[in-house]
Amino acid sequence: MKKYKKIIAFLATATLVAGSLAGCGNKTTVPTTSNDTESSSDASAADSTESTGETATGVAISTLVGVEEDTTPAAEGYSALWDAESYQAESSELYNKILGEFYESYQKALEAENISERYALMAVAEAKMLESGIFVPLTTRGGVYAISRRAPGSTTTTLWGNDEYRYHNALVTEELITAEDTAELRAKLAELRGTGEYHEWAKKYLTDKGYTLKDSYNYPNTSDPVTWDVLATSSATDTSVLVNLYDGLYEYDGENEQQPALAESYTVSDDGKVYTFKIRQGVKWVDSQGREVDEVKADDFVAGMQHMMDAMGGLEYLVDGVIEGATEYINGETTDFSTVGVKALDDYTLEYTLTDDIPYFPTMISYSVFAPLSRSYYEGQGGQFGQGASAGQYGTDKDHIAYCGPFLITSYTEKNSIVFKANPSYWNAENQELKTLTYNYEDLTDATKIYTDILAGTVDAANLDTAQVEMAKKDGNFDKYCFISTTEGTTFCGWLNVNRKAFANFNDASKAVSEKTVYDAQRTALAMQNRDFRLALCTAIDRASHNAQRFGEDVKYNNMRNSYTPGNFVFLDEDVTIDINGTPTTFAAGTYFGEIEQAQITADGFPVTVWDPTKEEGAGSSDGFDGWYNPEFAKEEITKAAEALKEVGVEVTAENPVQIDLPYFSGSEVYTNRANVLKQSVESATDGLIQVNLVQCEASDDWSYASYYPQTGSDFNADISDNSGWGPDYGDPSTYLNTILPDYAGYMTKCIGLF
Numbered sequence: 001m002k003k004y005k006k007i008i009a010f011l012a013t014a015t016l017v018a019g020s021l022a023g024c025g026n027k028t029t030v031p032t033t034s035n036d037t038e039s040s041s042d043a044s045a046a047d048s049t050e051s052t053g054e055t056a057t058g059v060a061i062s063t064l065v066g067v068e069e070d071t072t073p074a075a076e077g078y079s080a081l082w083d084a085e086s087y088q089a090e091s092s093e094l095y096n097k098i099l100g101e102f103y104e105s106y107q108k109a110l111e112a113e114n115i116s117e118r119y120a121l122m123a124v125a126e127a128k129m130l131e132s133g134i135f136v137p138l139t140t141r142g143g144v145y146a147i148s149r150r151a152p153g154s155t156t157t158t159l160w161g162n163d164e165y166r167y168h169n170a171l172v173t174e175e176l177i178t179a180e181d182t183a184e185l186r187a188k189l190a191e192l193r194g195t196g197e198y199h200e201w202a203k204k205y206l207t208d209k210g211y212t213l214k215d216s217y218n219y220p221n222t223s224d225p226v227t228w229d230v231l232a233t234s235s236a237t238d239t240s241v242l243v244n245l246y247d248g249l250y251e252y253d254g255e256n257e258q259q260p261a262l263a264e265s266y267t268v269s270d271d272g273k274v275y276t277f278k279i280r281q282g283v284k285w286v287d288s289q290g291r292e293v294d295e296v297k298a299d300d301f302v303a304g305m306q307h308m309m310d311a312m313g314g315l316e317y318l319v320d321g322v323i324e325g326a327t328e329y330i331n332g333e334t335t336d337f338s339t340v341g342v343k344a345l346d347d348y349t350l351e352y353t354l355t356d357d358i359p360y361f362p363t364m365i366s367y368s369v370f371a372p373l374s375r376s377y378y379e380g381q382g383g384q385f386g387q388g389a390s391a392g393q394y395g396t397d398k399d400h401i402a403y404c405g406p407f408l409i410t411s412y413t414e415k416n417s418i419v420f421k422a423n424p425s426y427w428n429a430e431n432q433e434l435k436t437l438t439y440n441y442e443d444l445t446d447a448t449k450i451y452t453d454i455l456a457g458t459v460d461a462a463n464l465d466t467a468q469v470e471m472a473k474k475d476g477n478f479d480k481y482c483f484i485s486t487t488e489g490t491t492f493c494g495w496l497n498v499n500r501k502a503f504a505n506f507n508d509a510s511k512a513v514s515e516k517t518v519y520d521a522q523r524t525a526l527a528m529q530n531r532d533f534r535l536a537l538c539t540a541i542d543r544a545s546h547n548a549q550r551f552g553e554d555v556k557y558n559n560m561r562n563s564y565t566p567g568n569f570v571f572l573d574e575d576v577t578i579d580i581n582g583t584p585t586t587f588a589a590g591t592y593f594g595e596i597e598q599a600q601i602t603a604d605g606f607p608v609t610v611w612d613p614t615k616e617e618g619a620g621s622s623d624g625f626d627g628w629y630n631p632e633f634a635k636e637e638i639t640k641a642a643e644a645l646k647e648v649g650v651e652v653t654a655e656n657p658v659q660i661d662l663p664y665f666s667g668s669e670v671y672t673n674r675a676n677v678l679k680q681s682v683e684s685a686t687d688g689l690i691q692v693n694l695v696q697c698e699a700s701d702d703w704s705y706a707s708y709y710p711q712t713g714s715d716f717n718a719d720i721s722d723n724s725g726w727g728p729d730y731g732d733p734s735t736y737l738n739t740i741l742p743d744y745a746g747y748m749t750k751c752i753g754l755f
Contacts, residue, residue, distance in 0.1 A: 143559030229395025272357030567594020567622030
């Protein structure tokens with residue numbers, strides 16, 4: 001069994017902007033990212049927009065339950081109904097049934113002859129995925145009121161990777177930056193982008209305006225790292241901290257241009273398959289006390305790549321099928337890492353050999369999957385190489401890792417603070433803006449605390465929710481300092497569990513316990529495996545009102561996303577003609593991904609809007625409007641679903657509705673209000689045929705263990721969940737679509753209860 005990639009929790013990620021605000025990246029820390037299959041014979045029919053919906057996997061509910069009307073609590077009795085072997089088979093069957101058309105379309109895209117055809121066919125594949133109703137897109141980060149001491153453009157806003165968490169060159173002022181100056185800085189950034197001149201211009205602008213630049217930055221943190229080994233994790237909870245402790249080959253700057261870091265340069269072979277990097281000489285590895293332990297060499301990138309594949313922490317899928325020999329090593333077909341296309345030709349020459357000419361490969365090299373590892377230090381901590389080998393003490397805490405980046409961690413107190421100090425041995429110390437970085441823990445239970453912390457300087461930047469906006473208006477700070485933060489690449493979704501097995505948290509069975517009976521659980525399972533039912537649920541959520549509970553009525557549409565891959569993520573380099581439902585359709589060079597996706601959705605008769613060509617001053621966007629909420633369509637779909645379910649023994653009436661469990665963070669008034677909006681809108685739009693049960697999670701961790709921390713679909717303790725999303729790792733739509741692959745290859749399929 002393979003396990004893959006990163007998942008980004010929704011809790012507070014849009015509220016606390018520890019990434020850049022307003023023209024800078026908006027990602028924040030989080031609280032706390034195949035095997036071939038064929039579509040089942042009824043997949044295309046069952047999943048077509050004209051269908052009355054898929055039937056369930058089998059037969060009448062009494063047969064599935066074993067005892068008709070079984071009133072045993074699902075949390076106690078449901079585990080007897082399945083085992084790991086049957087779960088794997090069920091997952092494969094349901095995937096083929098529900099997502100077979102998406103998978104088939106996606107395979108065609110991967111076989112495309114050129115990059116523009118690839119993008120166009122991927123847009124078609126995503127349309128099929130959205131039409132399956134496995135989730136409804138909700139929001140992205142940003143697009144809300146914010147306040148900050150950090151200048152826009154002093155860290156990257158690149159949509160992929162994790163460089164947005166690197167703060168060593170951030171420009172931070174003692175004073176809050178006014179909304180007027182933020183707008184001026186943004187305008188100049190747009191003008192100077194790509195010239196390399198913005199950073200120095202911004203420093204001069206700020207000082208000329210009377211601001212005092214400081215060498216510290218205070219970040220609002222909502223979850224501590226689970227591991228200190230950056231190569232053994234794909235969680236933003238971990239990487240948002242760890243990327244400040246090492247440098248990669250290249251790094252995106254504030255103008256979104258890649259700059260040399262530990263690699264001074266690279267060349268590419270004529271066939272596009274071999275990348276050769278010249279490693280910077282004289283860079284030191286140090287321990288947490290700043291004591292030198294070794295020099296960074298090309299072999300450390302080889303060691304890092306092998307340890308990453310050995311650790312199986314969720315990053316390995318990124319190089320599976322990309323680097324020569326990686327697939328065979330990851331799958332255990334070979335244990336000889338020398339067969340993998342990562343070589344140290346000498347101490348300062350590093351070579352990657354790819355399986356093919358992969359045009360987006362350069363966008364991958366800034367991500368943590370390509371982080372170096374001090375081979376000597378790792379082995380000195382008892383670390384071994386080889387799949388299943390122990391990492392020893394390496395990565396167990398801040399004192400058992402080697403550093404080669406701008407900061408060392410000098411202090412860590414759980415759920416309190418993480419203090420970073422400048423690494424005196426850092427190779428680029430003379431150009432480092434910040435000397436101290438402090439992550440201050442915010443548990444979100446006090447709606448006023450983040451705002452008072454901003455005023456006090458305990459936090460230097462944050463998005464503001466409705467309560468905090470009102471505070472800013474009352475004390476006169478709103479008009480002077482508040483601005484609308486920029487949106488970014490992460491897409492948060494409402495995930496529908498089509499094969500639920502858990503009815504209490506896997507780490508603590510006394511938490512987030514469902515009140516459903518076994519009989520109720522089986523009724524829900526049959527309903528969730530019906531496409532019409534899923535589409536009714538997806539289109540019944542008043543997403544705007546749901547979002548307004550956090551950020552207010554006047555900005556509720558700003559960060560609303562309507563697709564999985566942002567519609568403007570990529571565009572065609574050349575004219576492309578593809579088949580849209582039997583009609584050859586030509587899309588001109590410059591056409592965005594979202595426009596092609598919308599063309600397929602429209603042709604399929606699916607009444608959802610994922611692309612609005614009038615947004616962004618006529619450039620178009622998939623953000624900023626609600627293209628999903630459609631109570632009339634939801635009523636039609638729930639009626640069709642009820643008819644189909646009746647045929648398999650499930651009578652759905654207002655007196656006996658299908659019950660849907662939604663875990664929510666009850667310790668927060670904002671999240672409580674949001675859960676209630678979802679409940680009310682769904683029950684109203686479906687005429688009470690769907691009942692949403694709100695499952696209280698008094699602590700944010702309980703919420704996360706229900707539907708964020710699980711590593712397999714069988715541990716997802718929800719029927720619908722809204723606290724996770726996906727952020728891109730590189731500049732190709734496959735970074736999103738790969739997450740919905742079968743057989744443990746797709747990281748987010750676990751959110752729908754599969755694999």
